[in-house]
Amino acid sequence: MTGREDDNRQRETRAGADPAWAEELLEHLRPAGRDVRRVVAWLAGTVGATVALQDAAGNLVAGNRLPLDGDLVTDITAGRLASAAWESRERHLRLVRVEHPSHTCVLAVSRQDPFDRRASEVVTHTAQVIELLLTAGESTAAGHRLRRATADLRLAILQLLMVEDTIAARRVAAGLWPGLLDAETACVYVVESAPAVRDRIAEECLDSTREEALVVRCPAMDGHVIVVSPREATGDALRSLVGRHPDLFLGGSVRQSLARTATAYGQAVSALAVAHFRPDKTAVYAERTHPERLMDPVALRGWTSRVLRPLDTLPHHTRAELLATNRLGLEFTAVNAAKVLGVSRNTVRARMERVETLLGTDFADLTVRAVVHLALNTQIGLTDARFDDGTDDPGLRLADLLSGPGVRTWAQDLLSRLDADARNPRRTLRTWIAAGGNAERAAQALGVHAQTVREHVRSAEPVLERQLLAAGTDLYEVVLAHLAVGDLDVPDFRRPA
Numbered sequence: 001m002t003g004r005e006d007d008n009r010q011r012e013t014r015a016g017a018d019p020a021w022a023e024e025l026l027e028h029l030r031p032a033g034r035d036v037r038r039v040v041a042w043l044a045g046t047v048g049a050t051v052a053l054q055d056a057a058g059n060l061v062a063g064n065r066l067p068l069d070g071d072l073v074t075d076i077t078a079g080r081l082a083s084a085a086w087e088s089r090e091r092h093l094r095l096v097r098v099e100h101p102s103h104t105c106v107l108a109v110s111r112q113d114p115f116d117r118r119a120s121e122v123v124t125h126t127a128q129v130i131e132l133l134l135t136a137g138e139s140t141a142a143g144h145r146l147r148r149a150t151a152d153l154r155l156a157i158l159q160l161l162m163v164e165d166t167i168a169a170r171r172v173a174a175g176l177w178p179g180l181l182d183a184e185t186a187c188v189y190v191v192e193s194a195p196a197v198r199d200r201i202a203e204e205c206l207d208s209t210r211e212e213a214l215v216v217r218c219p220a221m222d223g224h225v226i227v228v229s230p231r232e233a234t235g236d237a238l239r240s241l242v243g244r245h246p247d248l249f250l251g252g253s254v255r256q257s258l259a260r261t262a263t264a265y266g267q268a269v270s271a272l273a274v275a276h277f278r279p280d281k282t283a284v285y286a287e288r289t290h291p292e293r294l295m296d297p298v299a300l301r302g303w304t305s306r307v308l309r310p311l312d313t314l315p316h317h318t319r320a321e322l323l324a325t326n327r328l329g330l331e332f333t334a335v336n337a338a339k340v341l342g343v344s345r346n347t348v349r350a351r352m353e354r355v356e357t358l359l360g361t362d363f364a365d366l367t368v369r370a371v372v373h374l375a376l377n378t379q380i381g382l383t384d385a386r387f388d389d390g391t392d393d394p395g396l397r398l399a400d401l402l403s404g405p406g407v408r409t410w411a412q413d414l415l416s417r418l419d420a421d422a423r424n425p426r427r428t429l430r431t432w433i434a435a436g437g438n439a440e441r442a443a444q445a446l447g448v449h450a451q452t453v454r455e456h457v458r459s460a461e462p463v464l465e466r467q468l469l470a471a472g473t474d475l476y477e478v479v480l481a482h483l484a485v486g487d488l489d490v491p492d493f494r495r496p497a
Contacts, residue, residue: 183230
């Protein structure tokens with residue numbers, strides 16, 4: 001048995017030697033061929049040997065296991081020897097140390113014929129190639145882990161914003177992206193792509209925004225990338241990105257406070273639906289007249305405080321958790337809300353059921369959902385303390401807020417857009433809402449086919465400029481319009497609303 005030191009390890013191929021094996025070995029360094037197991041298999045075939053690549057603990061990394069002397073392997077992996085050779089009548093063995101970023105390996109080559117100059121050079125250079133591949137693989141894996149951890153951190157920040165915990169969101173973001181969330185307001189954008197290319201588009205969003213925005217792969221929609229940014233330039237950068245790709249679409253919100261990130265996200269999703277019909281494939285949420293803005297603000301806040309008062313008996317963190325979850329649960333499906341919040345759908349449903357119980361109502365009723373949605377979104381502007389400035393009138397009801405001339409005029413103007421259609425989609429829409437958005441039950445009440453109901457509701461969407469078949473702000477505003485004009489009854493709560 002013989003051994004040699006590190007500084008004598010590398011040897012260059014003599015000029016004029018057969019270069020074919022060297023060219024084949026170099027092919028394994030190309031991106032498409034970087035596989036240590038393939039290199040080990042190639043070595044075995046090239047020198048006519050049995051080859052094993054194992055780590056210091058004896059775990060086989062590639063090739064076929066060989067009986068090796070444990071002390072000799074330890075000397076090589078510990079760095080006391082760079083290589084070793086062993087010969088007998090039956091076999092000839094070469095062992096070479098292979099450096100690795102996290103642990104050293106041993107390349108063992110066993111064959112019946114003695115090692116000539118060519119075989120020795122092939123083994124030596126193959127060990128060097130394996131070192132490069134293991135190092136590159138470790139760096140690649142570390143890069144993947146870092147990118148995954150960073151992506152998970154971005155998602156965690158978004159989830160904190162979605163539940164209005166802006167203080168924690170800023171604290172988490174400050175470590176990696178100082179100043180990212182220092183502003184009080186921001187816009188939310190949603191970029192839609194094919195799911196297969198979303199990762200690449202997310203990276204392009206990061207590049208386009210110079211990492212000055214919160215870029216998150218949407219946990220609920222496989223093709224969506226969510227971008228939260230306080231900077232005006234972000235919108236232009238994303239529109240430029242969409243312009244460069246034929247299959248991208250962009251929806252954006254109006255500027256909202258960070259505490260209303262969930263609201264802004266809903267606006268961006270709504271705008272995204274419009275973007276599909278725009279030549280430039282982009283749309284910003286249309287800031288239109290909302291019914292709550294036509295109500296007496298003091299009376300609206302007082303009514304909201306009274307409606308949600310049953311939640312005031314809960315611990316602060318529990319109350320905040322229920323409010324945030326129900327706000328998202330009413331805006332999206334329970335499944336999507338769960339993905340956005342990072343909890344199970346059963347948790348979302350349990351929290352919504354708890355609020356139903358506390359308020360003494362039933363979210364299966366669309367009018368109830370619309371009323372609670374109004375209260376929850378008004379509540380964002382209230383302080384954590386109970387609202388009490390003399391306006392918390394126990395006689396004030398939602399019907400009083402909806403009966404104001406501004407709200408009634410808005411509701412009549414909105415719903416009258418449907419009157420020109422001879423199919424009477426307004427009656428269909430009213431019946432469909434009363435049936436809880438269930439086309440089959442509405443069809444039975446109207447004596448028509450369920451598909452007819454769906455077609456009438458779908459045809460009302462562009463006329464009213466609101467999405468109706470998907471739960472959310474658009475639908476709830478239409479429900480409130482029906483309540484305001486008296487086409488539907490104002491729902492009763494256990495505590496009068």
